[in-house]
Amino acid sequence: MSTQAARQDTVSTRKGRATRERIVAAAADLMYRHGVAGTSTPALRDAAGVSSSQIYHYFEDKDDLTRSVIAFQTEAILAHQAPLLARLDSLDALRAWRDVVVDAARQQHGAGGCPLGSLSSELSDHNPQAREALAASFTAWATAIREGLLGMIAHGTLRPRTDSDRLALALLAAVQGGLVLAQAQRTTEALEAALDTVIAHIQEQATPR
Amino acid sequence: MSTQAARQDTVSTRKGRATRERIVAAAADLMYRHGVAGTSTPALRDAAGVSSSQIYHYFEDKDDLTRSVIAFQTEAILAHQAPLLARLDSLDALRAWRDVVVDAARQQHGAGGCPLGSLSSELSDHNPQAREALAASFTAWATAIREGLLGMIAHGTLRPRTDSDRLALALLAAVQGGLVLAQAQRTTEALEAALDTVIAHIQEQATPR
């Protein structure tokens, strides 16, 4: 991962770090709800309770801030997913992970979609740095899923020859596609259909119990 | 589908219809490449070779134009997909459909994603009319896929009890999710993994040959 760390260098005081973090958190929230283009500096100013000069003290420009938001959301998602994925030792555990993802989407009626997915959709085509960072985020997420599947193999739930790499990508794509459809349909129907179909295929690959 | 037809009423001459169509086509292209927010009226003016007054003569405002773009892209995708899906009579035909989708994504290295998917990601949360239209578009797309699967059932390729509804949603979600990941990763790896996994599951449901 080579996305340079922006302006953290000049941040040295405790209060400064807190302000910076407050800006990133508020920006992440606004950008998730209104998109990057839909998030203005005045709006961010108010949401974070800072002045405009503070924003530009801690970040080169909006692009720089956006990169920090990507890192922030990546961190948040991985921190949330990792514990669920680290303990995959059965098909039921995999289904429990599925339920968490589906329930989260259901609670907001699909609104918002995936924080990384919507950032990627908006930024990937025109912001190479953002695209690279998001590609790395997705790879990290897929890797976490893959390691869960490897755990299931280690536990004897899945056959050793299971293609964990491919299945992890399929599961992640099912999540992303399901969330895209959920956002338009306001239903988790497609998300469930996609995840359940991939999981059914995994089950068919399981060791005969 | 209840999204009112905007301002087509006042369009009466042949030349007027041509101008209107030219604006929609140019807007669809720009919005696909730069997003809706990233498409300015001056840019559209130049791309379509019209004056600003013409844009506002044929459309109430940008929202109205955006709705026409959604209809335009929906039409384009369904027209492209329908012939492939109408003739599904074997697993090979389903795989041929898969190849068309994957090849299209590969040709642009994932750039752009799905025209409907990216519109939905940008608009669904804050534009109810757009969301409804896009939901209907996705439903129509899923229905086309479903009818293809029903064809495979009629041909005896799939078992009569196959849940064509669910599988159609899973395939569509696989496409959408695969394209989201393709846009960030610039690879069709995830798209292929997702589609192939769902298709493998369908194959397992096929009649024993």
Next chain:
DNA sequence: CTACAATTGGATCGTCAAATCCAGTTTCAG
């Protein structure tokens, strides 16, 4: 032909966002 509606060109207005600037305050190393 002709009158009226449809269409077109292009200047213009109001708004708002990104970014800069500078003066003032706080923090902290030595």
Next chain:
DNA sequence: CTGAAACTGGATTTGACGATCCAATTGTAG
């Protein structure tokens, strides 16, 4: 304690964008 660096407030500049306006032109029904 003190001075330099970090931090903060808020006014300001610059530019673009959505939208409007009006005058001029073109199309067409009768």
